[in-house]
Amino acid sequence: MSHGHPTGTGRGAERTPAFGVPRQRTTPAFPEPDPFAATVTAPDSAAPKKPGRDRYLDLLRTIALVRVVVYHLFGWAWLTVLFPSMGVMFALAGSLMARSLKRPALGVIRSRVRRLLPPLWVFGATVLTLMFLGGWNPLKDPDHGGTLGLVELLNYVVPVGAPPFPWHLGSTSGLLENTWAVQAAEVLWYLRAYLWFVLASPLLLWAFRRAPWVTLLAPLALTAVVGTGLVTIPGETGNAITDFAVYGGCWVLGFAHHDGLLARIPRYAAVSVSALFMAFGLWWASGHLGPDGWDLNDIPLAQAAWSFGFVVILLQYSPSWQVLPRGLARWDRLITLSNNRAVTIYLWHNLLIVAAVPLIDLLYRLPFMQSPGAESFLDATDDWWMFALVWPLIGVMILTTGWVEDIAAKRRPRLWPDGRGSKARRARQAA
Template sequence: MTQGHPTGTSAGSERTPAFGVPRQRSAQPLAEPPAADGTTGATAAKKPGRDRYLDLLRTIALVRVVVYHLFGWAWLTVLFPSMGVMFALAGSLMARSLKRPALGVIRGRIRRLLPPLWVFGAVVLTLMFAGGWNVLDDPDHGGALGVVELLNYIVPLGAPPFPWSVGSKSGVLENTWAVQAAGVLWYLRAYLWFVLASPLLLWAFRKAPWVTLFAPLALTAVVGTGLVSIPGETGNAVTDFVMYGSCWVLGFAHQDGLLARVPRYLAVSCSALVMAFGLWWASGHLGPDGWDLNDIPMAQAAWSFGFVVILLLYSPSWQELPRGLARWDRLVTLSNNRAVTIYLWHNLLIMATVPIIDLAYGLPFMENPSATAALDSTYMVWMLLLVWPLIGVMILATGWIEDIAAKRKPRLWPDGRKSKARRAK
């Protein structure tokens, strides 16, 4: 994805694996429904209510995803490996849910994921077709196979088709907007694979916890380093699965209390070594964006693994956010209740900021060269400021679909304010 700039090109920068398109460098298992309660890293003891520490992590991951896709800063993948963190949170929630019959749990997870995807897919496909794309004539997805691949907009087991160029460069959105919009869907595929595999993974974890925990790292060393190459989208999907597999299983370890049984000094020391290995590996395998770990599967897997271990080891059990963070309580609640909506739409909304900001160049005072130069120099800042209200509008417009998918009463702005008011009474 090219950086957004005053001429109207789209914002953000992504890497290339999944779906053969630039891929999210950052994401909760954003498709994972918000936690109903949480566990502490130290004791894994269940307490009623939500674990606000885990909610906070999810919010940080979402914000980091948006900022990363806007600015494309490679160092953000090191500062906070959002995808690894969020896969771990989803794994923990999945392990807790699998105390119930597995088929019902899987059906519930899929039900919560698909309706928001269907709305997103309907909008995106309508725009693609309106822009002149014909899947039957697409050189990459043509014929009957391309039509079959459209089913991935309904159930994301594989790679959804999309045009690399649609519309014109002088259009409202640049002609590569479809690549950026569909780029987020790699995560839904990986999440769905993990959900379907979780009963078997959890069984294996409880039979051989350490083998199951480290096996994905070992497999990443095989398929994520080029030692064994799996061609096409199958290779992309397998690499995604093993790269974040240990983080998902770490969620099991957190939920079952395995991490609590490891001496903290030993767990932190070993995690630091694994993270150091990840950075060392990255230093010798830098991609086109330098230290962007999303271009380097082995480094991403190792760094995310160690990072997540430390986060979960020091996981406090917050029924409420502490005083210094309390001001963000409503934002944390809202982002957790609308995580799928934010994740699905944020890339398209980043691109939508460009034609909106470009309208400012037509204002009368913009004839002054200094005014034009000022807007040019602050363009990305304006994009950052504008994308959040656009996300808010999308939450109002489509976020309630997450409630329907979860069999809850639809809510326009579920930031917890009414719930707190009722408790205060």
């Protein structure tokens, strides 16, 4: 007996619908930081600190990545309220971008794009190969307009727009269920939004340092216009602008954190105002529930307001750890690994969730599973079996493709960069 893929189109979204897809439920410091990694972002006015990673921000990055994987697997709408991962990730990236823009803007943008694209190319080449082997022809795809579909394939090279993909490929009884291409390609909305923010950052940072409050609140105002139906922009252009608006406030909050603006606001005032934003977000969501209820990814204005307030509180309490405190130290290597391979984990996790389904189905063929009770138990717990399986699959992908992130960063390739070797080297130097 086989069970269906739990991340099909019947589940909720990790974000506002994009690419025309109904969303599924789905170490020591480096000279040039990773584009997705959280690093020290102390205010310019703060006392100098020893160089190193900000482990608090690294911890937030890891929590955000784990939450994204869990959400896409189980589809629990309440996770979007518990921890708005995408807002947190954009805020951390914005803080890092502000730090980097102390150097000439063109060089910073070139570095960010260089670090982002090679992992995307490996992912895109794999997904497109599987699509073509499955019989997909973009020239004949009714959703992509023939020759235009070929041009749109360039979004697998530079993600400025929406990549084409077949809505259904293969059959429901095939090795992969027939919406696997949708599940694989849908994560690319984040890379598109990230690239847009990187390209806009020199102008955004210039505006923020001249009119900080206007620049900080403008994305929320834009979301109130394009994310509520007041003004409708059709197609992928509308999706991209909505993404930019919803998470623009969080990106600019990263600027505020780096420049020390948040640190200059009394904590009680920052938390009180943030609570008002979050309360407004929940109030708005209560009157605009989507197909999956309280899933904030279906409610742009609620997502923007809740994420904004949530991120302010996280960054206001930022302790800037050089070393994880004792209670978290056991997770140090995992946190280091996830930050060093954040792009790989994010790009591949959805496809690996899909790939886990046929592996779980093999359990039904075991002799001791040939009873109604055993099958019922496996049916009832298949999501948890997938949860247990997807992490080793992610580990395999880190080993086989993660080193591309090092090549993109012009570093020596490493198979498993969890910081263990660096710690041993520092211990020898100290001795």
